[in-house]
Amino acid sequence: MSVTLDPPKGNPNTKINYTKIFINNEFVDAVSGKTFPVLNPATEKLIAQTAEGDKADVDKAVAAAKKAFARGSVWRSMDASARGALLYKLADLIEENVNELANLESIENGKPFPAAYQFTAMTAHFVRYYAGWTDKIHGTTIPVDGNSFTLTRKEPVGVVGQIIPWNYPILMFGLKLGPALAAGCTLVVKPAEQTPLTSIRLAQLVKEAGFPPGVVNVVPGYGPTAGAAISHHPDIAKVAFTGSSEVGHIILKAAGESNLKRVTLELGGKSPLVVFDDADLDAAVEDAYSLFSNAGQACIAPSRVFVQSGVYDKFVKKAVAVASATKVGDAFTPGCQQGPQIDLDTVDKVLGLIESAKREGAKLETGGKRIESNGYFIEPTVFSNVTDNMRIAKEEIFGPVQSIFKFDTLEEVIQRSNDTNYGLAAGVFTKNIEVALEYAKAVEAGNVWVNRYNAFSPQAPFGGYKESGMGREMGKEGLDAYLETKTISIKLPSNH
Missing domain, CATH: 3.40.605.10 (Aldehyde Dehydrogenase; Chain A, domain 1)
Incomplete structure (x- = not known):
């Protein structure tokens, strides 16, 4: 769901009155x-x-x-x-x-x-x-x-x-x-x-x-x-x-x-977002970017982005441009899009997974480091050439790390989407309704979005398959x- 409000300016000095x-x-x-x-x-x-x-x-x-x-x-x-x-x-x-x-x-x-x-x-x-x-x-x-x-x-x-x-x-x-x-x-x-x-x-x-x-x-x-x-x-x-x-x-x-x-x-989740060759790429890139909105700290984050080979390079280029332009900072910084990780343990875990991706052959397109400042900030990070056997493909990262995979066919991407212990959410971008419905039926996930992602409301049930x-x-x-x-x-x- 979407609640459209124009928030006032926040106050980092809000008084804490209740602690018991x-x-x-x-x-x-x-x-x-x-x-x-x-x-x-x-x-x-x-x-x-x-x-x-x-x-x-x-x-x-x-x-x-x-x-x-x-x-x-x-x-x-x-x-x-x-x-x-x-x-x-x-x-x-x-x-x-x-x-x-x-x-x-x-x-x-x-x-x-x-x-x-x-x-x-x-x-x-x-x-x-x-x-x-x-x-x-x-x-x-x-x-x-x-x-x-x-x-x-x-x-x-x-x-x-x-x-x-x-x-x-x-x-x-x-x-x-x-x-x-x-x-x-x-x-x-x-x-x-x-x-x-x-x-x-x-x-x-x-x-x-x-x-x-x-x-x-x-x-x-x-x-x-x-x-x-x-x-x-x-x-x-x-x-x-x-x-x-x-x-x-x-x-x-x-x-x-x-x-x-x-x-x-x-x-937890390791949710796939699938982008077919005929998809509206700008819309798909925008919704895939939702991964960074809470510093990647969301169970439904689209942490496995599967892009069909015909538009793969174009999608990666657009995704990197959007991620690289992200404004990271304190919650009350005007225009801030990504805040910190919740604690130091989370920072260490995310950085460890980033290093594992480098060792295992994924291509670091942008980011990949902790930001030198007070606070638990990590750069918005994008990896391309990610394969299914890598740690970042299997483990829930819970950080601002986007992994982009390449696929060729519908049956292939269904099998790869389901090759996980998780099954919370999935998304698919395509102009072909038959492809969209076939994927939605076949994917093992409790929530499936078509030509959108991370859209929920109190009226619709939410939950997951498997673990x-x-x-x-x-x-x-x-x-x-x-x-x-x-x-x-x-x-x-x-x-x-």
Whole structure:
């Protein structure tokens, strides 16, 4: 989806007012008293010290959420339309505070401020979409054999743990919170340790909107402590996680070892974007360039660009020109198009993959180095002559590295597109609708775009095949993930 807004000028000196754990509509210190540092990736400087939640804090949050979900509670007794009214109010508050929230995301994540502003506005749109669902959740009547009246009832799964990634923290909070609250669940949310400030600020807006205590709880902390406590907790009925495939395996194992809780996983990707000879090259180059918009730190980034041999050289030339012109800098630099990587570990990983590509014979067209300055900046990098056996062709880079491959036939590119453990997204550019449909049918990916890329909306389900995850978020399918189906059968007095 696209939300067109003209953002005001960002403020890198936005005051940080909320740094504590949020339980029962109150901000509290960690049980241990510990805090952890949050750094600005563009300056490597300390932004704030945030309360460090761990198992003890998760236990408190789950107890609050469990009480709020109990039969007879204010939340469980609330009319569905009243739940919707609270979500509408929350969406309004996000819009009213869009500037502050976007500033916080830019400060802790490094995303260019205009992009942070757009994604914050989109978050309100996601929450508002699910607000409209609250009084439209219903079961069915079933004409079963025999003398009975049979119906189904949709019920919330219960207490839900939601683990938010650092790359789009506000948006991911909204698209997880919206369907869960629309369904009537209560939440324990753990933001990424790199980007907790936006989630904590959103918690204050939840309280301001009027949600009852315990319905939404936010516990900042580290994955191996707070995250693990959520994944293993016996009173949590479902976990929704967005992040790496490696951590997804850990969460799925924990869910099985604890109480067989439901799990929704939105994980990594190695997404192909296929450009045929007849494609609009300028449009294809522009959409392929979306890889650089969040410094390559997106699960759906088109990190494998397959270009048909007839236009390969022309595409490479155009792609290099666009990448070379990218303005890299601090989130608040006017005209900035690419910000920093999130931390030093990510920088080291990306640079290591760039060096591997050089050794393995890919042609470095532009970029390839860390930018000498404060902050975790890497030059926009383009490789041509990439082959399928190279590390950059197989591993998720999560950095500003575009890899361009050459292909000849439709069948060949289908096979090569599917030759990966991932299956999150794919794109195809061609003026031949039959080719486009055949590719869309054959590619093993949960999301396929034709003559566009990275276009999504709250109404359409999103998720992946294979190690890109399980379950779907957004759309009605995203709502269904937070609902149980109960079948009720009533004996009737006669066959009439």
